[in-house]
Amino acid sequence: MRWSWKLGEYAGIAVYVHATFLLLVGWIALLHWLQVGTLQAVVSGVVFILILFGCVLLHEFGHALAARRYGIRTRDITLLPIGGVARLERMPDRPVEELWVALAGPAVNVMLFAALYLFMQARASLFPMEPFDAVRGSIWSRLMIVNLFLAAFNLLPAFPMDGGRVLRALLAMRMDYVQATNIAAALGQGMAFLFGFLGLLFNPFLLFIAFFVWIGATQEASMVQIKSALGGIPVQRAMLTEFRTVSPDDPLERVIELILKGWQQDFPVIENGRVTGVLTRGDLLNALASHGEQQLVRDVMQREFEVVDAAEMLENVLPRLQACTCHSMPVMRGDELVGLLTMDNVGEFMLIQSALDTAARRASRRGNTAW
Numbered sequence: 001m002r003w004s005w006k007l008g009e010y011a012g013i014a015v016y017v018h019a020t021f022l023l024l025v026g027w028i029a030l031l032h033w034l035q036v037g038t039l040q041a042v043v044s045g046v047v048f049i050l051i052l053f054g055c056v057l058l059h060e061f062g063h064a065l066a067a068r069r070y071g072i073r074t075r076d077i078t079l080l081p082i083g084g085v086a087r088l089e090r091m092p093d094r095p096v097e098e099l100w101v102a103l104a105g106p107a108v109n110v111m112l113f114a115a116l117y118l119f120m121q122a123r124a125s126l127f128p129m130e131p132f133d134a135v136r137g138s139i140w141s142r143l144m145i146v147n148l149f150l151a152a153f154n155l156l157p158a159f160p161m162d163g164g165r166v167l168r169a170l171l172a173m174r175m176d177y178v179q180a181t182n183i184a185a186a187l188g189q190g191m192a193f194l195f196g197f198l199g200l201l202f203n204p205f206l207l208f209i210a211f212f213v214w215i216g217a218t219q220e221a222s223m224v225q226i227k228s229a230l231g232g233i234p235v236q237r238a239m240l241t242e243f244r245t246v247s248p249d250d251p252l253e254r255v256i257e258l259i260l261k262g263w264q265q266d267f268p269v270i271e272n273g274r275v276t277g278v279l280t281r282g283d284l285l286n287a288l289a290s291h292g293e294q295q296l297v298r299d300v301m302q303r304e305f306e307v308v309d310a311a312e313m314l315e316n317v318l319p320r321l322q323a324c325t326c327h328s329m330p331v332m333r334g335d336e337l338v339g340l341l342t343m344d345n346v347g348e349f350m351l352i353q354s355a356l357d358t359a360a361r362r363a364s365r366r367g368n369t370a371w
Helices: 021-034 038-070 095-122 139-154 162-172 177-201 205-229 252-261 283-292 316-324 343-370
Strands: 006-009 014-019 074-080 083-088 269-270 276-281 329-335 336-342
Touching: 014 038, 014 083, 021 038, 038 074, 038 083, 038 095, 038 139, 074 343, 095 139, 095 162, 162 205, 177 205, 252 283, 269 336, 276 329, 283 316, 316 336, 316 343, 336 343
Parallel strands: 014 074
Antiparallel strands: 006 014, 074 083, 269 276, 329 336
């Protein structure tokens, strides 16, 4: 994710924090200063929000480690002002697996709540538990209650929150996966509308949550419909087979010529018969603006890229293609480069398939009418 800084890595999962997180820290500091007016209160508020997002990070690791049990890798975890996002390589194939992965995050918050409750009870005889206060309450009591709130809030049946995935998993055990997703997404959009209405009346921050939930529900339904449409179709049916390649030692001037002569925007980089990189249109334009057309491809190309086998199914490859920074994936058959897969040609393939399906349905209706 752009504008993110890497904090570290645990269990092979990189952890990033988004730049907008600093806005939240600044807002919390300002809130405590305006309400209390002391440096101690500001420091206490900032420390609390950092510890709280430590709990959010543990929540996301709950998802990631549960997904690992089913052979699903987590690309990274990013902390945002609204929470955390764990980017799974793919969603679980079976509803029961998705159910456990979705529940793992809130379960971490429940365990943290229980641990903090026992801790507070153990020290209650020496330090009586203070009532919860959004600014002045003790850090431990606030963390205890907020973790319970996080678990409950995330279990609301609305995408992209965990409760929406739990609902979809439960529905998918009894009906078609696409239908289950549409029901869960529709309920999520309804809750987004409710959040928006309450935001207008009471708290403007709910408007932001409403927007987030609405977009998440819409995208989830769209992604599942796309995945269903691509089910059982191998990459080799949708890949580009007529494409140009470039060498690491080619100047950008040659790439410009290839772009102007044809339609291709991204280029596999071949060295000694092997794919060693991908040159994207965006990287090309940035390099031209800063260094000119004599810059070499090897200085501009992306060296971290993914390849895909021609026999792989499009439905499984699409999430990887969307997450790939190149947005183009060389297609291999063994050690041979046989094609190029891009979001553009996947979209064209889907439009063609949709038109063919429509024609087939019309032909079927005409045949039924003839009888």
